[in-house]
Amino acid sequence: MGKHTHELDGHLTHRDGGYDNVGSTETNVADGFTMVAVGDLILSRPLTKGNTVGLQGILSKADATFGNMETLIFDIRSFKGSPQAEYGGAYHISVPDLGRDLKSMGFNLMSRANNHSLDWGVEGMRETSRLLDENGITHAGVGETLSQAGAARFLETAKGRVALVSFATTFMPMSRACDPAGEAPGRPGVNALRLTRNITLPPDALEGLRRVRNVLPGYASPERNPGRVVLLGEAFVAGDKPNFSYQADPSDEARVLRNVRRGKQFSDFCIVTNHGHEPDWSELVSEEPADFEQPFARKMIDAGADAYIAHGPHLLRGIEIYKGRPIFYGVGNFFFDDLRTPVGADMFDVYGKDPRLDTDAEVTVDEQAKGYPSIEGFVGALGKPIHYESVIAVSLFQENQLSEVLLYPIELGFQKRFANRGTPCVASGPQAKSILLRLQTLSQPFGTRIAIESGVGVIRLKRGSLL
Structure with a gap:
């Protein structure tokens, strides 16, 4: 071992006869x-x-x-x-x-x-x-x-x-x-990482959205941020091209x-x-x-x-x-x-x-x-x-x-009838x-060969x- x-x-x-700090982040297997x-x-x-028999050897x-x-x-x-x-x-x-x-x-x-x-x-x-x-x-x-x-x-x-x-x-x-919290009990459920999403739009599209917002009941208000529009709970910001951006x-x-x-x-x-x-x-x-x-x-x-x-x-x-x-x-x-x-x-x-x-x-x-x-x-x-x-x-x-x-590589039988597809086998x-070529291409931007x-x-x- x-x-x-x-x-x-x-x-x-304990490792090699010495003691590591409790905060060690090293792999240790x-x-x-x-x-x-x-x-x-x-x-x-x-x-x-x-x-699935052919796959069990890999998994097990x-x-x-x-x-x-x-x-x-x-x-x-x-x-x-x-x-x-x-x-x-x-x-x-x-x-x-x-x-x-x-x-x-x-x-x-x-x-x-x-x-x-x-x-x-x-x-x-x-x-x-x-x-x-x-x-x-x-x-x-x-x-x-x-x-x-x-x-x-x-x-x-x-x-x-x-x-x-x-x-x-x-x-x-x-x-x-x-x-x-205090007298309120906890709630069962999922460990969630909430994200805030900003939607980037070109300036002319953002201005058009601002005009739409301003004619809706209850939305017209003095502009505080000319580069940002909030509508129906979504934040839109000006940028070079349409895109979604997220913050944890x-x-x-x-x-x-x-x-x-x-x-x-x-x-x-x-x-x-x-x-x-x-x-x-x-x-x-x-x-x-x-x-x-x-x-x-x-x-x-x-x-x-x-x-x-x-x-x-x-x-x-x-x-x-x-x-x-x-x-x-x-x-x-x-x-x-x-x-x-x-x-x-x-x-x-x-x-x-x-x-x-x-x-x-x-x-x-x-x-x-x-x-x-x-x-x-x-x-x-x-x-x-x-x-x-x-x-x-x-x-x-x-x-x-x-x-x-x-x-x-595995494939899940897309061409099979509904009752039989979705089960993996080695492609x-x-x-x-x-x-694999697709995965090669997708990994290249990360420097992975x-x-x-x-x-x-x-x-x-x-x-x-x-x-």
Whole structure:
């Protein structure tokens, strides 16, 4: 076994016969430590008896195997909760056996903070937590209070203790957790990172918007900032070209940074994950991360994160290696088996369907064709081939440094009939090459070089390299 850290009384770590400061941000795992990262898991049934066998070897051999849990798990026949009036664009639901199924695939880490965390209320959130706990899957991002939702959760492995901190920048407003205040109790929910959005418009377009605002009842007022217009809760500013810009809430950012520091202080390897749809300027959702995310991800690495994984856009984004640690700006979908049933009455209404005449599947097909009406940027965003192509990212660490990242291209069967698509298998031939070439292009702006070897993407780092 290589160099390794053991916690001493929760304060100091022992390494090579000496003692490190409690604030050490160094990676500290045994040689050969591997982390697998995949994206969103949207599935409604156990699938290990299907065609996932070829992938289980990749998932189960890693020390830490991570995915974003974007469904709820419970038995609808005995469920005491209900579908919520405010939901994440669709009611994601699966059966209790899914917990055991995910464990048998190799998953041992799940993020829970996302826009679907409370589709079925607090009851659905709690039952999903219970079933993941029962099957030995470490999960983070939701809790009975904000402090619980934001806290790092820990996985013990043979090569080191792994911490997971999970938050969401895209979440339903009523799902945000809070802490107690005086006599008021805390609120169960999601660990949220709130963003302020500014929309940049060319000066002539901004002036036109100002004229529109000024004729609306209650909006006309003396101009205080000629380069800014606020309308219907959105801030518009003057700029060279149309764009969306985001800023993280300072208090939320400070809280996340504290939880990352704490997570690393009590672990040997810390993973930080964000579920976000930003920037929401395209019907496909952007293949580039929002402007806030690169500096934010780097802050997480500086605070002690050994990997930053973003998910939520449902498509691939680029990869950056920062200070020798991987930043995945979008790992796409891993499961998109969205044969959900039952569907809440509100969703039937949204798509003009009648639950007495139309089926759950017909609602889902409409949703994938038209996108989530309640989620900005998802108009027609979920029914295109690009959302059915992704990668499994395997990061290998030697001597406490990232030595290589292997990128296995996968495809989720876009061409298959509705009941059979959404299950991953290793892509091959021209499709595999196309996926990896796209990821090459998306990663170039971050200075990341991806080679393609025998149908697998490879990022290699030289000893001591911070590429």
